[in-house]
Amino acid sequence: MNNEQRLLLLEKAKQFFRDEIVESHITRACAKAGKLSNYNVNPFLFKYLANFLKGNDDPRSIAEALVLPRVLGSSINTSFGMRIQKLISELFEGFGSTTPGIDIEFIDAIDGSKKYCQLKSGPNTINHDDVETIFGHFQGTINLGRTNNLNIGINDMIVGVIYGEEIELSSHYKRINERYPVIIGKSFWHRLTGKDDFYFELIDAVGDVALEVDGTKVLEETIDALSIEIEAKFS
Known part of the structure; x- marks a missing residue:
């Protein structure tokens, strides 16, 4: 693989991450995380987790305790895992x-x-x-x-x-x-x-895409939406 081919692969990887991972994370994962029906809430733990995270168990703290692990952990890992074969197919045609x-x-x-x-x-x-x-x-x-x-x-x-x-x-x-x-x-x-060292170059390339993304607004909106449902159901 020459240098031109290497740079092309890295650029393809960056575009794949933008289109397949970031877009799905923002539009789908956050939308699902904002609905209480998408959680199997453990009634013995949700207030404890909210207190552990925020020091209180008001609806917004409970929402944060539910949303953050989902959006920052399980959902994006699942999304990435489901798209592995497509990633390789787009990087290496044939x-x-x-x-x-x-x-x-x-x-x-x-x-x-x-x-x-x-x-x-x-x-x-x-x-x-x-x-x-x-x-x-x-x-x-x-x-x-x-x-x-x-x-x-x-x-x-x-x-x-x-x-x-x-x-x-x-x-x-x-x-x-x-x-x-x-x-x-x-x-x-x-x-x-x-x-x-292509593995590390690939990690760095994806890291460059991460710098383009600021998800604070959509994360706050997701937590707000879920907290409203929690307040309506548990208050």
């Missing part, structure tokens, strides 16, 4: 796969072999049942390769984790790694691009 259970296929920039990859967002984003599903998809791909006279080895089947470090991988990923390689963060992006 990497998409038609093989069942495989998200992308690419030539590994380190060892030169073709990889069949399932994409995951972070080091704690799969559960126990996902492990068996991945094993089934990978074995099915190997079997399909044999049928079509393709030499697909165990090390050609990988799980690519978009961000994080190997030490952070959950026990479910470690179980997969006993049979198939799990490549995470810096190493995964190195294999995709051939550039050792």
